[in-house]
Amino acid sequence: MKTKLVHKLFCIITVFIIGVSVILINKCNSNKTVYTKQNNILLGNITYNSKAKKSTNGSKQKKPATTKGFQINIDKKVIKSTTNYIIYVNLSRCKIYIYSYLNKKPSLVKTAPCAPGRRLTPTIKGLYKSQRVAVWVHDVKYKCYLKYVTRIYGGYLFHAQPMNSKGQIVSRIMGVPASHGCVRLYTNDAKYIYEKIPTGSTIYIK
Numbered sequence: 001m002k003t004k005l006v007h008k009l010f011c012i013i014t015v016f017i018i019g020v021s022v023i024l025i026n027k028c029n030s031n032k033t034v035y036t037k038q039n040n041i042l043l044g045n046i047t048y049n050s051k052a053k054k055s056t057n058g059s060k061q062k063k064p065a066t067t068k069g070f071q072i073n074i075d076k077k078v079i080k081s082t083t084n085y086i087i088y089v090n091l092s093r094c095k096i097y098i099y100s101y102l103n104k105k106p107s108l109v110k111t112a113p114c115a116p117g118r119r120l121t122p123t124i125k126g127l128y129k130s131q132r133v134a135v136w137v138h139d140v141k142y143k144c145y146l147k148y149v150t151r152i153y154g155g156y157l158f159h160a161q162p163m164n165s166k167g168q169i170v171s172r173i174m175g176v177p178a179s180h181g182c183v184r185l186y187t188n189d190a191k192y193i194y195e196k197i198p199t200g201s202t203i204y205i206k
Helices: 002-030 187-196
Strands: 040-043 046-049 070-074 077-081 085-090 095-102 105-113 126-129 131-139 144-153 156-160 183-185 202-205
Touching: 070 085, 070 105, 077 085, 077 202, 095 187, 105 187, 144 187, 156 187, 183 187
Parallel strands: 085 202, 156 183
Antiparallel strands: 040 046, 046 131, 070 077, 085 095, 095 105, 126 202, 131 144, 144 156
C-alpha cells in the first residue's frame, strides 16, 4: 500500500514538473524572433538577415496603380515595362533615371546620383525586374547594414549608403564607382525606389 502511494505521488510530481516546464518554454519562445527561410534571404552567394533591424516607420506601403505597361526609347533602344515605372541606371554618369507613365505619357519623374560597382567588382549590365526586399538588411559578408533594399538580380541591389549597427553611415562616397557591385544611393533615393517602385518594374543598366 505504501509503495503504491509513493508511486502515485511520484507520478503527480512528475506531471507537475513537465507542465511547468512547457509553460516556461512557451513563454521564453514568445519573446524570441523566429527566423525562417523567408526571413533569411539568399542574395547571390551572400546570406542577409532581413530581421536584423525593424523599420521605425509604421506606415503601410500603398499599392501602386495598375497599368497595362508602357515603353520608352533610351539611346535608340526600346525599353518596356509591365508596371508604371522604369529605372535606368547610367553607369558612366553614375546616375539613375526613373520614368513613370503619367497623364497617358511617359515622364522622367526622378534623377539621382549613385555609386555603382568598382572596376574589379562591376555592376551587372542589361535588363532586369525589380524586387522589393526589406527596409533593413544585415550584410553578413561585409559586416554592415543596408537600408531600403530593392533587388536588381541575385546579390546586386539598390540600397542606401552602408551603415553600422548604430545606423551611422560608414561610406559616404557618391557619384563615382565605389561598391562591390550594388547600386548605392542616398537614403531618400533608396527609400523612393523601395516605397514607390512596384516589384516587377523594369531596370535597365548600361
